[in-house]
Amino acid sequence: MTTTGFDPMWAALAPIGRDGATGGYRRFAWTRTDHDLREWFAGECADRGLALTEDRAGNQWAWWGNPDTTPGIVMGSHLDSVPDGGAFDGPLGVVSALATVDALRAAGVTPSRPVGVVNFVDEEGARFGIACAGSRIITGALSADRARGLTDADGITMAEAWRAAGRDPLGLGPDEEALRRVHAFVELHVEQGRALALEPDGSAPGDRSDATRAVAIGTDIWPHGRWRIEIPGEANHAGTTRLEDRRDAMLGLATIVQQARSYAAELGCVATVGKVRVEPGGVNAIPSHVTAWLDARGPAERAVRATVAGVLGAADELGGTHEEESWTPTTRFDAGLVSRLTGTLPDAPLLGTGAGHDAGILATHGIPTAMLFVRNPTGVSHSPAEFAEPEDCHRGVAALTAVVTELCTSDHRDLGTRTEDLDA
């Protein structure tokens, strides 16, 4: 091993998949760039003498110790990005996990159970449209047939992308064997908001050098859902139709957007209308129909439901219709694991998140799972403006090292029931 620790790895990863014009990243699943990232990961694991395996979705698992004898403590995240994404979302967790292996060894820690590092493939769903595809495939949350048939913007299926990457798509599918090796999973991730950068009461600006607010412990993933709303109107000439004679579907949309904002503000949620389809879609035609998609999330299920009920009620009054396209209740991280993290990092704030993660997919599958969030002073994510101070990245590694040291040198009666089953 020539180099260890966070900084050299971070520097080596920086140019891979970066767009010269915007500085943003284009790291999409099963592309040449993805191949380079996977090779980089494999090289770092080989340098550390970690045994690299792949599961049936192509997620990469690197092990220190034999997880088939005793399930291990796994850290990691993903290396792919959204279009023009930031450097930190995903890679921060993977690089911190490898740096944690270095730190454990430098400290002379002898793990009593294996330690693993995972690189989940296709977390952002930027190419095939399904987020957390790698973890969804191995847990069975995304069926193999559906995954193989997903298409990218060029009409290339995931199966074809697998073949182009030299893989057999028939091998893709659920992988209980890979999951059985995971005793507990801790995903470190850049914060995708400003809760840590602001004062505890939410006022700005916070003290950005405050070490106690550099890393938070994730408690849960907010409940979230998507609704499709159909708003009726009547097509007519934009020049000759008197205002009082119009049925303009776009005015209905304006109401929906305003109502989403005001209910969300009142009830402490977030609500977004980020995609609309307008018919007939002519500059000189009064809109005859608008289809709008509402995304709503928040810390409390009841508040999210109430926000959505308010918006859908407004749609009813406009003579519209609506349909729930998806709903995911609160994903709570393992209480025993969270309390162990809290014991190890007593100063760390507790934080829920409105973003989805592979950690959520594993938690839903019954694996004891938790997250750590590293302060992001801009609060911006999925953009080149996404950031974490180098000092905070190092604090993240230190926090992860403390957590994993505790987890890999103690026994775990207090983790999820699935864990006890494995111990039995």
Ligand SMILES: [Zn+2]
């Ligand atoms: Zn991420």
